[in-house]
Amino acid sequence: MSRTFIKNIDFGKTHELAELVDYQPGRVVSLTLVQNEALSMTLFAFAKGEGVSTHSAPGDAMVYIIDGRAEITIGGEKLAAAAGQTVVMPADIPHGLEATEDFKMLLILVKQ
Template identity: 50%
Template sequence: MNDPSVAPKGTSFNLEKFVDYASGSVVSKTLLKRDLGNITLFSFDKGQGLSEHTAPFDAVVFILDGQAKITIGGEPQNVKTGEMIVMPANISHALKANEPFKMLLTMIRSKE
């Protein structure tokens, strides 16, 4: 039985279409969760975001659709469809949707 919230294994699929927008909300789907890291797909409605926080590991964000303001260490930057940014471990970061946007978040746990 296939769980629709988990990435299909052994077959291709469209990431951008795998998560829908929800009015006034943030939607997340964990595609892969392992001891060494996670891959999570998100959609954010305009104005939604994640408040400032830190993580103990580097995180890679790839924008699949739309545009977001991503602030790292107090420095905001606009990241748009097709762009990627690495959020360094232990540095504060936050995200806010300038317009509805979707992103793929990959976090790799390491001792570095």
């Protein structure tokens, strides 16, 4: 029996990550690729103005911006992130984000 750890994506094919989630006005769309005790990988599409309220996570969170722009807040400091850029948010530090235009990201959360 074959074991798989990644879900919701076809194996043995090429993919454009940006095409796996679509924008929907006024919504945040997500597609979970990995979810276990040590690792979570999720694709997101945020409509402009949507976001994730300030929270902390039990692991380091890395976002890779696939498309568009977002404002990311880490420990009270704001930074702008755009397509092609990566931001790492340390474990247990409050963080959040808001789409300053439609944007897509891959979130990787690594836990102990």
